[in-house]
Amino acid sequence: MIDIRGLNAVFGxxxxxxxxxxxxxxxxxxxQSVGLVGESGSGKTTVxxxxxxxxxxxxxxxxxxxxxxxxxxxxxSREFRRRVQMVFQDPFGSLHPRHTVDTILSEPAxxxxxxxxxxxVVNALExxxxxxxFRFRYPHQISGGQRQRVSVARALxxxxxxxxxxxxxxxxxxSVQAEVLNLLMRLRHEHGLTYVLVSHNLSVIxxxxxxxxxxxxxSIVETMNVQQLRDHNPTxxxxxxxxxxxxxxxxxxIDAFEEFG
Amino acid sequence: xxxxxxxxxxxxxxxxxxxxxxxxxxRAVSGVSFELGxEKLGIVGESGSGKSQTxxxxxxxxxxxxxxxARRMEFEGTDLLTADQPTMRRVRxxxxxxxxxxxxxxxxxxxxxxxxxxxxxxxxxxxxxxxAHERTLEMLRAVKIREPQRVYKAYPHEVSGGMGxxxxxxxxxxxxxxxxxxxxxxxxxxxTVQLQVxxxLDDMIAERRMGxxxxxxxxxxxxxFCDRILIMYGGKIMEQCTADNLHQAQHPYTRGLLNCLPRxxxxxxxxxxxxxxxxxxxxxxxxx
Numbered sequence: 001m002i003d004i005r006g007l008n009a010v011f012g013x014x015x016x017x018x019x020x021x022x023x024x025x026x027x028x029x030x031x032q033s034v035g036l037v038g039e040s041g042s043g044k045t046t047v048x049x050x051x052x053x054x055x056x057x058x059x060x061x062x063x064x065x066x067x068x069x070x071x072x073x074x075x076x077s078r079e080f081r082r083r084v085q086m087v088f089q090d091p092f093g094s095l096h097p098r099h100t101v102d103t104i105l106s107e108p109a110x111x112x113x114x115x116x117x118x119x120x121v122v123n124a125l126e127x128x129x130x131x132x133x134f135r136f137r138y139p140h141q142i143s144g145g146q147r148q149r150v151s152v153a154r155a156l157x158x159x160x161x162x163x164x165x166x167x168x169x170x171x172x173x174x175s176v177q178a179e180v181l182n183l184l185m186r187l188r189h190e191h192g193l194t195y196v197l198v199s200h201n202l203s204v205i206x207x208x209x210x211x212x213x214x215x216x217x218x219s220i221v222e223t224m225n226v227q228q229l230r231d232h233n234p235t236x237x238x239x240x241x242x243x244x245x246x247x248x249x250x251x252x253x254i255d256a257f258e259e260f261g
Numbered sequence: 262x263x264x265x266x267x268x269x270x271x272x273x274x275x276x277x278x279x280x281x282x283x284x285x286x287x288r289a290v291s292g293v294s295f296e297l298g299x300e301k302l303g304i305v306g307e308s309g310s311g312k313s314q315t316x317x318x319x320x321x322x323x324x325x326x327x328x329x330x331a332r333r334m335e336f337e338g339t340d341l342l343t344a345d346q347p348t349m350r351r352v353r354x355x356x357x358x359x360x361x362x363x364x365x366x367x368x369x370x371x372x373x374x375x376x377x378x379x380x381x382x383x384x385x386x387x388x389x390x391x392x393a394h395e396r397t398l399e400m401l402r403a404v405k406i407r408e409p410q411r412v413y414k415a416y417p418h419e420v421s422g423g424m425g426x427x428x429x430x431x432x433x434x435x436x437x438x439x440x441x442x443x444x445x446x447x448x449x450x451x452x453t454v455q456l457q458v459x460x461x462l463d464d465m466i467a468e469r470r471m472g473x474x475x476x477x478x479x480x481x482x483x484x485x486f487c488d489r490i491l492i493m494y495g496g497k498i499m500e501q502c503t504a505d506n507l508h509q510a511q512h513p514y515t516r517g518l519l520n521c522l523p524r525x526x527x528x529x530x531x532x533x534x535x536x537x538x539x540x541x542x543x544x545x546x547x548x549x
Contacts, residue, residue: 039451173307173478175535178521182531200451207523207532230526245452246525248485254460257453 001162001194002028002051007063009046009055020046020059022218030161033188033195035205035226037242038215044198047215048164051196052086068161082112085155089167091147095139101125101150102135109157124153128183145176152183156191165197169204181207202246206230214239216260269296270439270472271319271357274333278314278496280326289314289327291496297440301466301473303487303504305480307518311496312476316442319474320357321349337439355385358433360462362445364425368417374401375413378432385436400431404461423454430462440472448477459486480507480518492518495542514541 009021021043028034036044050061053076065072070080088094095104105121114120122132128149139147148168155163168184169177185208188195199205205212206229213223214236222236234240238260244253278290290311295302306312318329319341334341336356339348353359361367369377378400379393388396401409404427417425426446433441443462447455463486466473477483483490484507492500492515500512510516517535 039453174480174518175307175521178523178532178534181523182534185529185531201523203523203525203527206525207527207529232526241453243525245456248481249456249459249463250485251460251463254456257457 001030001032001068002026002196003064003066004047004051005064007047007050007061007065009043009050009059009061011059020218021050024063024215024218024220026213026220028194028196030194031188031192032211033197033209035209035212036196036198036215037200037202037205037212039200039242041217042215043218044215045166046218048086048166048196048198052084052164053080054086078112082158083160084162084164085158085160086164086166087148087151087155087168090171091144091151092139092171094151095147097139100136100138101142104139104150105135105154105157108154112158114158120157124157127156127187128153129179143176144172145179148172148176148180149183152180152187156187160193162194162196165195167199168197170199170201177204184208202229202243214242267298269298270337271297272333272335273315273319274331276315276318276331276334277329278311278318278323279328279330280324281328282326288496290318293493293496293498295491295498295501297472297474299470299472300489301463301475301487303475303477303483303490304493305477305483305490306493307478309495310493312493313444314496315493316359316444316474316476319442320353320359322359351385354381354433354438355436356438357440357442358436358438360426360429360433360441360443360446363449364417364422364429365449367429368425370417372416373413374415374417374420374428378428378435381432382435396435397431400435401428403434403465404428404431405457406431421454422450423458426450426458427461430458430465434465434469437469438471440474441466442474442476444476445478446475448479455482480522484508497542499541512541513538 004024004026007021007024011018011020024047036047038044049055051065055061056074067080067084102121105124106117109117109120121135125132125134130146130149134142169180172180181204187193197205197208206226210226211223212226212229213220215221216238222234222239224234228234232243234243241257274294276290276293280287280289293315304312304315317323319334321341323329331342336352339352344352375397378397382393382396398409398413401412406412406424406427412420420428447458450458475483475487484504487504489503490501490507491498492512494514499514500510502510508519520533521535523532
């Protein structure tokens with residue numbers, strides 16, 4: 001479904017150039033859910049943005065990206081933009097504050113010249129567990145969890161095949177996170193969606209994905225099956241350290257932490 | 262657990278924080294009581310649980326428009342409810358100090374790191390500039406900053422998040438307070454850096470036999486870092502337990518929070534969802 005080979009992304013020029021993604025290759029099968037984990041600055045979000053075509057004019061991107069048989073050129077086709085949708089981290093920043101939920105949801109449908117827009121809006125809201133009364137509210141009138149549900153509804157409205165999820169629950173309380181993760185799992189099964197999920201939280205990745213790639217300084221250092229993670233058995237020292245750290249505070253383990261870089 | 266027989270450093274009894282807003286009275290904290298000894302006390306809760314408001318009320322940092330009431334709020338013999346401003350200024354910093362979440366916003370961007378740490382020291386001591394300089398470098402070394410001379414002259418934007426938070430710790434520790442209130446001190450940091458910063462804090466607390474109030478939304482972190490935990494919801498304490506016993510907690514809210522966490526070694530079955538019971542907020546006082 002997704003095949004990335006030798007992806008590089010460089011921000012800036014000359015002395016100030018920053019090589020954010022280095023030679024990244026990633027394969028995702030149809031219906032699969034793949035996780036990208038790493039610390040801040042590791043390049044995980046940049047990979048997602050490169051895939052979505054959000055780096056034009058911001059960074060120099062090269063490498064081969066094939067999505068559902070279509071080789072991605074610098075200019076993404078309208079059809080690609082319909083089939084591939086993205087959900088962002090911050091539901092406070094990613095919804096237009098002066099647009100109602102109805103406007104937010106019908107805009108992508110209009111852009112893609114879809115029919116029965118009103119019906120689609122109502123359906124999408126229902127899919128994410130919000131009733132039709134939410135249609136005419138503004139983002140500031142609903143909670144953070146409801147806003148993230150609206151973001152998911154906006155992604156669903158064009159009937160996509162792939163959803164790129166960039167830290168979809170890290171701004172939410174754990175009880176709300178559980179609801180959104182359950183929602184994403186259900187939608188994936190019902191619609192046969194393919195997910196690429198970026199997160200710094202290994203537990204979220206372990207819960208949502210079948211395979212995961214660990215990124216560090218722009219490169220993928222390890223790709224593994226989720227079972228390997230559940231068994232606390234990663235191969236690379238960097239991944240091991242990340243895993244130890246995510247298990248909680250352990251004074252003795254911290255002294256053994258190494259600097260990777 | 263470090264619950265000792267000596268008199269507690271801080272006692273809070275029946276604390277209420279309310280805000281009078283155009284849409285009615287908001288009860289941010291209602292009826293919170295606890296004591297703090299020389300231990301690491303965690304306050305855990307979701308957003309809006311009143312955990313930060315509790316920390317701020319202790320230091321008299323409740324935002325304008327908020328009202329703080331309590332039967333008793335005492336720090337080492339000082340009544341924090343009736344203390345005048347000069348007394349409170351002595352308490353803040355030298356008695357109780359606070360580490361905030363994001364060093365990017367809580368360090369002064371136009372002062373060098375060294376100058377702000379020195380300032381924190383000089384306000385509470387009658388030492389010379391030279392002594393302050395020495396103490397500052399010593400403090401930077403204590404929080405494991407490798408090149409204290411360089412960092413002393415740096416501005417906050419020139420240091421990383423993890424280093425920024427260590428600088429905050431140095432600044433809060435230099436007046437030698439007895440209590441540190443840390444409000445989500447490491448939530449903005451990467452997980453390995455987070456633990457390294459906590460290790461620095463942990464060692465200093467143990468060495469200086471201080472009390473720590475650690476406010477966080479992260480149950481696992483609090484359970485592994487603190488000695489004792491208060492679980493807050495809707496401005497009230499739902500339950501308190503020792504950190505070792507968190508996973509045997511009884512209250513349905515605590516159980517609910519623990520159950521909705523995805524687990525590294527768990528399966529992909531549906532996560533249980535928290536069902537909130539209005540009855541949790543009806544009980545007055547606190548569940549022991």
